Amino acid sequence: MRVVIAEDLFLLREGLVRLLTAHGFEVVAAVASAPELLRALLDERPDVGIVDVRLPPTHTDDGLRAALQARRQVPGLPVLVLSQYVEQLYARELLADQAGGVGYLLKDRVFNDEAFTAAIRNVAAGGTVLDPEVVQKLMVRHSRTEPVTRLTPREHDVLALMAEGRSNAAIAQRLFISEKAVSKHAAGIFAKLDLTLSDDDNRRVLAVLAYLES
Amino acid sequence: MLFAIVLLLTIGCIAFALAREARGVPRPDGLRGRIRDRGWALLLLPVAMSAAVMAGGAHGLIPAELIIAVLLIVFAPKAAARVVPYGMLVLAIVGVKLARSYQGGNTSGVQYLFVHAVSHGGAELVLAEAGVLFVTGLWLLLRLDAPGARPVRALTARWLASGRGGISGVAALLLIPVVGLTMQLLGPGNWFGWQAVDGLDVAVMDLTLLAGALVLIFRSRAWAATLAAAGLLVLGAYGWVIALFWPAVPGFGFAFVDLQNSPPHETFWGAGLEASVLLAAGLWLAPRVARHHLAGSPDPELVTRARQLTQRVQTLTQTRHDAVDTAVAELRRIERDLHDGAQARLVALGMSLRAAERLFPASPEAALALVAEARESSSLALTELRDLVRGIYPPVLADRGLPDAIRALALDSPLHTVLEIELPGEVEMPVAAAVYFSVAEALANVSKHASARSVHIELSYAAGMLRAEVTDDGAGGADPALGSGLAGVERRLATFDGILAVSSPPGGPTILVIEVPCALSSPKTSSC
Numbered sequence: 001m002r003v004v005i006a007e008d009l010f011l012l013r014e015g016l017v018r019l020l021t022a023h024g025f026e027v028v029a030a031v032a033s034a035p036e037l038l039r040a041l042l043d044e045r046p047d048v049g050i051v052d053v054r055l056p057p058t059h060t061d062d063g064l065r066a067a068l069q070a071r072r073q074v075p076g077l078p079v080l081v082l083s084q085y086v087e088q089l090y091a092r093e094l095l096a097d098q099a100g101g102v103g104y105l106l107k108d109r110v111f112n113d114e115a116f117t118a119a120i121r122n123v124a125a126g127g128t129v130l131d132p133e134v135v136q137k138l139m140v141r142h143s144r145t146e147p148v149t150r151l152t153p154r155e156h157d158v159l160a161l162m163a164e165g166r167s168n169a170a171i172a173q174r175l176f177i178s179e180k181a182v183s184k185h186a187a188g189i190f191a192k193l194d195l196t197l198s199d200d201d202n203r204r205v206l207a208v209l210a211y212l213e214s
Numbered sequence: 215m216l217f218a219i220v221l222l223l224t225i226g227c228i229a230f231a232l233a234r235e236a237r238g239v240p241r242p243d244g245l246r247g248r249i250r251d252r253g254w255a256l257l258l259l260p261v262a263m264s265a266a267v268m269a270g271g272a273h274g275l276i277p278a279e280l281i282i283a284v285l286l287i288v289f290a291p292k293a294a295a296r297v298v299p300y301g302m303l304v305l306a307i308v309g310v311k312l313a314r315s316y317q318g319g320n321t322s323g324v325q326y327l328f329v330h331a332v333s334h335g336g337a338e339l340v341l342a343e344a345g346v347l348f349v350t351g352l353w354l355l356l357r358l359d360a361p362g363a364r365p366v367r368a369l370t371a372r373w374l375a376s377g378r379g380g381i382s383g384v385a386a387l388l389l390i391p392v393v394g395l396t397m398q399l400l401g402p403g404n405w406f407g408w409q410a411v412d413g414l415d416v417a418v419m420d421l422t423l424l425a426g427a428l429v430l431i432f433r434s435r436a437w438a439a440t441l442a443a444a445g446l447l448v449l450g451a452y453g454w455v456i457a458l459f460w461p462a463v464p465g466f467g468f469a470f471v472d473l474q475n476s477p478p479h480e481t482f483w484g485a486g487l488e489a490s491v492l493l494a495a496g497l498w499l500a501p502r503v504a505r506h507h508l509a510g511s512p513d514p515e516l517v518t519r520a521r522q523l524t525q526r527v528q529t530l531t532q533t534r535h536d537a538v539d540t541a542v543a544e545l546r547r548i549e550r551d552l553h554d555g556a557q558a559r560l561v562a563l564g565m566s567l568r569a570a571e572r573l574f575p576a577s578p579e580a581a582l583a584l585v586a587e588a589r590e591s592s593s594l595a596l597t598e599l600r601d602l603v604r605g606i607y608p609p610v611l612a613d614r615g616l617p618d619a620i621r622a623l624a625l626d627s628p629l630h631t632v633l634e635i636e637l638p639g640e641v642e643m644p645v646a647a648a649v650y651f652s653v654a655e656a657l658a659n660v661s662k663h664a665s666a667r668s669v670h671i672e673l674s675y676a677a678g679m680l681r682a683e684v685t686d687d688g689a690g691g692a693d694p695a696l697g698s699g700l701a702g703v704e705r706r707l708a709t710f711d712g713i714l715a716v717s718s719p720p721g722g723p724t725i726l727v728i729e730v731p732c733a734l735s736s737p738k739t740s741s742c
Contacts, residue, residue, distance in 0.1 A: 060614070085609045
């Protein structure tokens, strides 16, 4: 799997390259600024771009803006955005095109290399991965509104994990329940939230996120 | 007999009124306390008494007036007190009229306060008493805040206001005797040989001169004083000329010397003495006026500007003090958070790693568990650092500026938020941070206290003023004085001359408005 990495701090960039190489990814470019990133994404057309939000030249959200611009030119170009902070505002901008192939994670998630590489593969496959912290904020927004309050605690947990972009299998493993039980909970959630249930994992995530973002 | 009563009453009343004013003296019980309570109103007694005595005394007028006065004092002490200054002013005017009518040949004697006036004598004393009454009446008018006191007070305040030309009021007031002396010197109807047609001409001229002098005194203290100084010198010099050469020089009267009817030696000594006094006064005043004019009269605009600048410096000193305090407190908080949070976690992490290092040869599994613990520790340290940084300067604010930072705030709020943001440019960072934290505090308050369902946030810019308005549909009744958070917000905004206003009637809605004067820069161009 071909990967482009954009990270301005040398130590972190080298760390990421080492980690991904060790897990069998091919790092085709490791760049340190937003213009370089944009060029690398458009020239290399990697399977996934791993992008730090804050990059030179302005050291603000240049990385995010470069990633969004690349996705405007190449719709659905998979991008996993890493940041020291997660903001709902940025998540919303990343999800706005509804094309999938988007991830938004805190940098510390790199510590858990299995989960991290799984997230990269998920994004590369067109899936959507959101940091649990963003999802938690989304859930808080709706915690007082009507349909969400009717969910059972278990359904609530499942909804949060679905919003993070996890598959039924991953949710089952996480909650120590069977995949069938997860499907049942999912059906219950979709019925209560008045959403149309889809077997496609990615479309399901997008539906859930679209609901939570409303 | 009657004057003695009036005198005693007057002295007694003033003593009571002043004693009542004296601070820290508790009101004694009983009759004394009640009398003291009546205060200035007691002055109505002598005023009524004087009026009654002057009007003729007999036929039950004295008892009738005194009864009315006593009733007023007992049942409406405040109204009685306010009547007193007007009573005094009316008495003063009557006194002036009385004095004039005696000069006009009136022969019937009238008791005016302490003086029994008749046409042969006492008219001057009546005039003096009337003067005292007039001044006392005016003073009481201001003192008691009687109706009509305000314009009088405004006029005196304007007159007494410091910085009006830097010349004392007394110096300018000297113009009045100077004008009076000049008119006296010119005499009625005989202006150095030019005979006026009749007394009316003279009266018109005298009145015009006096009015001109008064207007000048009020309009420009400095020029009134200048004219007074010049007048004193000229009059003084002319006084000596009179003393030496009278009757070869023209003149009607010189101060207290009646030139037309005095023997020569009286004219010499009198005029000489008076002229010396006038010259001395003129020489005292002239250098002051000259110094003032040489120093350049301060432009009234500059004076106003100086006052504004002084106020500005006071405000800035206060807000700078607050800003420094806030900054120090903030640094202290950051230091404490780092010390107890991330720093402690990193120490624990280092210890775990060291222990893992030591354990590794003997028990690799236990070492692995410690490494996992170390990783957990680093995660927690990161989380704490993240929260800390968010409190120092929110990343979205740094990345995107105020509008997006407010949008991010709204997204993070559990309430339903409606945003209305209209900024034609970028807000500079320090102001943006102050407004951001103010809105954040407002939102936090709404979700904590207001039991609101939705919040409306409006951000706009007009006429050099950045304005943020946070309106909720909650229960209202918020008291801005209670929250220390809002006080902090107010201090933070004050550094930028910003203000905070809260309206929260019971039943809602609560509206919080922030206004900060600032300039907007042109919108940032996208870098990629």
